[in-house]
Amino acid sequence: MGELVIRATVNGAPRRWTVAPGDLLLDVLRREGYWGVKNGCETGECGACAVLLDGEPVNSCLVFAAQADGRRIETVEGVAAGDRLDPVQEAFLDHGGVQCGYCTPAMILVTRALLARTPRPTEDEVREALSGVFCRCTGFKKPVEAVLAAAARLADARPAAPPAGRKPARKAAAR
Amino acid sequence: MSGASPPSPPSRRAVVGRRVRKVDGFKLVTGRTAFTDDIALPGLLVGRILASPHAHARIRDIDTRRAKALPGVHAVLTWKDVPRVPHTTAGQAWPEPSPYDTYLLDSKVRFVGDRVAAVAAETRAVAEEALRLIEVDWEVLPPVLDMEHAMDPGTAVIHDEPDATGIRDAARNLAGDIHTHIGDVEAGFRESDLILEREYRTPRQQHAMLEPHIVICWLDADNRLVIRTSTQIPFHVRRQVAMILRIPVSRIRVIKPRIGGGFGGKQEMVLEDLCAALTLASGRPVKLEYSRHEEFFMARTRHPQILRLRMGVKRDGTIVAHHMRVLAATGAYGSHCTTVQGNTGSKVLPLYRAPHLRFDCDVVYLTTPQAGAFRGYGCPQGYFAQESLVDEIAHELGMDPIAFRLKNAIRQGDVDELSAQLGEGKKGLPRTIRSCGLPECLEKGAAAIGWKEQRNGGVRRPGRLLRGVGVATTMQGSGIAGVDFAGAFLKANEDGSFNLQVGATDLGTGSDTVLAQIAAETLGVSLDKILIYSSDTDFTPFDVGAYASSTTIISGGAVKKAAEKVRDDMCCFAAQLLDAPPEDLVCRDNRVFAPGGKSVSMAEVAVHALYKEKTQVMEGASHFNTDSPPPFCATFAEVEVDTETGRVRPVHLVTAVDLGVAINPMQAEGQAEGAVAQGLGYALAEELVLDGRGRPANANFCDYKIFTAKDMPKLTTILVETEEPLGPFGAKSIAEVGINGVAPAVANAAFDATGLRFRRLPIRPDAVLAALGGRR
Numbered sequence: 001m002g003e004l005v006i007r008a009t010v011n012g013a014p015r016r017w018t019v020a021p022g023d024l025l026l027d028v029l030r031r032e033g034y035w036g037v038k039n040g041c042e043t044g045e046c047g048a049c050a051v052l053l054d055g056e057p058v059n060s061c062l063v064f065a066a067q068a069d070g071r072r073i074e075t076v077e078g079v080a081a082g083d084r085l086d087p088v089q090e091a092f093l094d095h096g097g098v099q100c101g102y103c104t105p106a107m108i109l110v111t112r113a114l115l116a117r118t119p120r121p122t123e124d125e126v127r128e129a130l131s132g133v134f135c136r137c138t139g140f141k142k143p144v145e146a147v148l149a150a151a152a153r154l155a156d157a158r159p160a161a162p163p164a165g166r167k168p169a170r171k172a173a174a175r
Numbered sequence: 176m177s178g179a180s181p182p183s184p185p186s187r188r189a190v191v192g193r194r195v196r197k198v199d200g201f202k203l204v205t206g207r208t209a210f211t212d213d214i215a216l217p218g219l220l221v222g223r224i225l226a227s228p229h230a231h232a233r234i235r236d237i238d239t240r241r242a243k244a245l246p247g248v249h250a251v252l253t254w255k256d257v258p259r260v261p262h263t264t265a266g267q268a269w270p271e272p273s274p275y276d277t278y279l280l281d282s283k284v285r286f287v288g289d290r291v292a293a294v295a296a297e298t299r300a301v302a303e304e305a306l307r308l309i310e311v312d313w314e315v316l317p318p319v320l321d322m323e324h325a326m327d328p329g330t331a332v333i334h335d336e337p338d339a340t341g342i343r344d345a346a347r348n349l350a351g352d353i354h355t356h357i358g359d360v361e362a363g364f365r366e367s368d369l370i371l372e373r374e375y376r377t378p379r380q381q382h383a384m385l386e387p388h389i390v391i392c393w394l395d396a397d398n399r400l401v402i403r404t405s406t407q408i409p410f411h412v413r414r415q416v417a418m419i420l421r422i423p424v425s426r427i428r429v430i431k432p433r434i435g436g437g438f439g440g441k442q443e444m445v446l447e448d449l450c451a452a453l454t455l456a457s458g459r460p461v462k463l464e465y466s467r468h469e470e471f472f473m474a475r476t477r478h479p480q481i482l483r484l485r486m487g488v489k490r491d492g493t494i495v496a497h498h499m500r501v502l503a504a505t506g507a508y509g510s511h512c513t514t515v516q517g518n519t520g521s522k523v524l525p526l527y528r529a530p531h532l533r534f535d536c537d538v539v540y541l542t543t544p545q546a547g548a549f550r551g552y553g554c555p556q557g558y559f560a561q562e563s564l565v566d567e568i569a570h571e572l573g574m575d576p577i578a579f580r581l582k583n584a585i586r587q588g589d590v591d592e593l594s595a596q597l598g599e600g601k602k603g604l605p606r607t608i609r610s611c612g613l614p615e616c617l618e619k620g621a622a623a624i625g626w627k628e629q630r631n632g633g634v635r636r637p638g639r640l641l642r643g644v645g646v647a648t649t650m651q652g653s654g655i656a657g658v659d660f661a662g663a664f665l666k667a668n669e670d671g672s673f674n675l676q677v678g679a680t681d682l683g684t685g686s687d688t689v690l691a692q693i694a695a696e697t698l699g700v701s702l703d704k705i706l707i708y709s710s711d712t713d714f715t716p717f718d719v720g721a722y723a724s725s726t727t728i729i730s731g732g733a734v735k736k737a738a739e740k741v742r743d744d745m746c747c748f749a750a751q752l753l754d755a756p757p758e759d760l761v762c763r764d765n766r767v768f769a770p771g772g773k774s775v776s777m778a779e780v781a782v783h784a785l786y787k788e789k790t791q792v793m794e795g796a797s798h799f800n801t802d803s804p805p806p807f808c809a810t811f812a813e814v815e816v817d818t819e820t821g822r823v824r825p826v827h828l829v830t831a832v833d834l835g836v837a838i839n840p841m842q843a844e845g846q847a848e849g850a851v852a853q854g855l856g857y858a859l860a861e862e863l864v865l866d867g868r869g870r871p872a873n874a875n876f877c878d879y880k881i882f883t884a885k886d887m888p889k890l891t892t893i894l895v896e897t898e899e900p901l902g903p904f905g906a907k908s909i910a911e912v913g914i915n916g917v918a919p920a921v922a923n924a925a926f927d928a929t930g931l932r933f934r935r936l937p938i939r940p941d942a943v944l945a946a947l948g949g950r951r
């Protein structure tokens with residue numbers, strides 16, 4: 001089988017990988033040490049493998065690695081600045097949004113994508129965004145609270161931002 | 176002895192009772208390597224299992240020559256290659272009360288998905304190609320799929336092997352049975368003014384933990400077998416694998432890394448034996464995991480049951496007699512069969528203090544996926560039936576369902592004698608209720624749901640969308656009385672930190688945090704000073720594992736004892752520095768204080784002990800209880816029934832739970848809320864469906880629905896704290912109890928909205944429509 005060389009930016013750093021045409025982005029990322037990308041089903045149903053591709057959540061088990069060529073990938077490993085946690089990560093810890101933690105990387109990334117687009121989401125918008133990520137532990141109350149708290153924290157941190165929007169939910173989610 | 180100092184009052188506690196962050200949270204939010212699969216091993220092979228396509232068949236012959244010849248294949252195992260040791264996969268304390276009816280590999284298969292053979296190869300593709308090359312000569316036997324006919328004469332016998340032990344009556348496919356009573360129910364029925372008898376049916380639910388079962392095994396430099404596995408029961412796994420592979424326990428090390436959820440599905444040795452066998456056969460590291468599809472039917476499920484309940488009451492609402500008859504299916508193997516079903520009786524019936532109780536139960540084998548432990552452990556089935564029936568009786572009597580429950584519920588000071596009759600596979604111990612916050616749970620929960628305002632009254636009103644509210648009261652246990660036990664070990668470091676080593680298994684519940692909080696509070700240090708390490712059979716003390724809502728009370732009890740000993744040791748050394756008697760010293764804020772206010776830091780004490788006195792401060796302790804204090808729960812549901820679509824939509828779920836003292840209220844709420852999510856699935860959506868040949872029809876997340884962020888209703892969680900004398904700092908448990916009341920509360924709310932009773936789970940739109948139609 002012919003091999004491909006692809007180039008992508010992962011968490012800001014350029015990467016060059018040799019992959020087979022059928023390799024899934026999920027498997028390649030894990031192989032390359034991005035262990036935060038989780039496999040929960042491998043069939044695009046659970047969202048545990050979500051990463052951001054050019055800022056949009058995708059289920060990396062539904063994407064061939066080859067499709068990531070030339071694109072920008074963000075995984076949970078890139079969220080904290082060294083030891084300093086991002087406000088989304090802080091909020092998930094402070095609000096009890098993490099239990100087993102298997103869904104947590106995906107939840108955090110999907111939240112980041114949501115807040116980039118909709119800095120002050122409504123609870124419904126948060127639920128819509130998180131609905132692509134399955135969680136069997138939390139019942140979602142605390143993750144939703146964490147996202148809302150992170151949004152408030154981030155909004156407070158940048159007072160120059162335009163006023164909070166309350167537009168109807170946009171299609172988001174790692175589907 | 177400073178241990179004589181009185182316990183700190185709750186208000187003065189620095190760590191226990193606080194909503195602190197998870198001690199292991201950093202690695203989880205940053206995606207650091209934590210889980211079983213987050214490891215790169217040179218030479219790692221991929222294991223795959225050849226699953227039976229037949230529900231019931233004998234393997235006349237099996238030819239693996241072509242598979243073995245395939246380049247890249249390092250091991251192919253069938254029953255011919257491995258020891259035949261009857262065992263149970265149930266993760267229970269030895270001697271296990273489950274039948275020994277399972278084999279590493281066998282010449283007979285008993286469900287679609289049963290193990291036929293296993294392969295280890297360089298890649299998954301090669302392993303799967305090798306599976307296709309295995310040739311099996313089948314003798315297909317009749318499947319046994321209907322639990323109501325499993326014991327009929329002439330039915331195929333599922334366990335006809337001669338070497339199984341502990342099966343009640345293999346020739347009748349009867350895995351186990353339970354018959355017990357207190358008082359005389361027939362006499363009780365004669366005294367009753369109203370008797371209702373109803374039948375309830377509950378489905379096969381799948382755990383669907385987000386991380387499927389996974390194991391990696393290798394041989395270390397000393398040729399010992401290392402098993403890195405996502406398990407709730409590392410010490411049981413070590414014992415079981417040693418027995419099955421006939422190698423000494425001393426040759427095995429089981430490491431439990433981070434677990435991605437378990438819910439009882441990992442209270443079971445599911446893949447470890449086979450993965451270990453592949454490693455021994457190939458000499459190479461092997462990874463064996465279930466795909467999501469396999470997880471649905473090759474792992475474990477909740478036991479489906481048919482329950483027939485008969486209850487007699489006086490006109491004033493006093494319950495006189497209750498007879499519960501249960502028929503349950505354990506599937507192909509009997510793991511947890513009598514213990515789960517025993518709990519259906521022992522943890523459900525005694526909630527109401529009727530003088531006459533009777534429990535009769537048969538657990539049958541079927542050629543279906545294997546049932547096992549699942550959060551609630553028999554109680555969700557029993558409570559769905561009991562709480563539905565109680566609701567119906569209250570309605571018949573014209574009594575408020577809350578008042579009816581309060582009138583009959585067990586209370587502080589009561590002794591539950593049924594538990595004495597129904598231990599884990601043997602006689603148990605009576606259960607004394609030393610703390611009970613159930614009345615407060617009902618009162619606060621009713622206020623939160625708006626009980627008075629939202630009650631519709633069980634009549635069908637005009638309109639498309641009908642709303643109603645319902646309630647259920649439940650209890651559970653906190654560990655298995657007289658069986659569960661745990662060890663803990665603590666040692667002091669020179670900077671005033673302490674290593675806490677426990678065999679307890681955090682499966683995502685937050686028990687590492689709770690145990691660290693208990694240690695920190697006892698030692699008078701801040702939480703960051705406790706370095707907890709859990710579950711590695713080489714490096715931590717024994718623990719039966721994480722199940723039966725035991726960790727906080729049992730493992731926490733061990734931690735508290737060990738910490739008290741270490742605190743006393745630290746005080747002895749501090750006494751030398753402070754020139755005061757050790758018994759007068761107090762530990763708090765990372766320091767040791769003398770009565771005058773003079774103090775030294777824990778670090779100074781530790782340095783003194785280590786370098787001056789040449790002593791490592793270190794202590795271990797074990798703990799068990801002879802009673803299992805129940806947490807109590809009142810679950811309230813508000814639902815909306817759509818009469819056009821038949822959909823029952825949960826609107827608001829309230830969980831008011833008496834968990835003793837909450838060591839970490841934030842985590843405790845999280846346990847309750849997660850239990851509600853699983854309970855709603857059980858009530859309304861989740862069922863592993865089998866076709867007429869025993870094949871799974873919906874083994875994926877598209878066709879097997881679990882509740883997502885968008886599906887979940889508003890949740891209110893109310894922690895009702897009581898002081899439990901048997902628990903560390905007054906704690907009981909929280910992990911399981913919250914699931915028990917969800918389905919009955921939803922069903923009772925659906926009745927309140929429509930006037931229709933739903934006695935079969937899950938309550939699906941087609942059943943609702945049929946029932947509504949029948950009334951038009």
Ligand code: FES
Binds near residue numbers: 038039043046061062
């Ligand atoms: S692993 Fe489940 S969606 Fe990709």
Ligand code: FES
Binds near residue numbers: 098103135435683
């Ligand atoms: S925290 Fe376990 S799956 Fe979400």
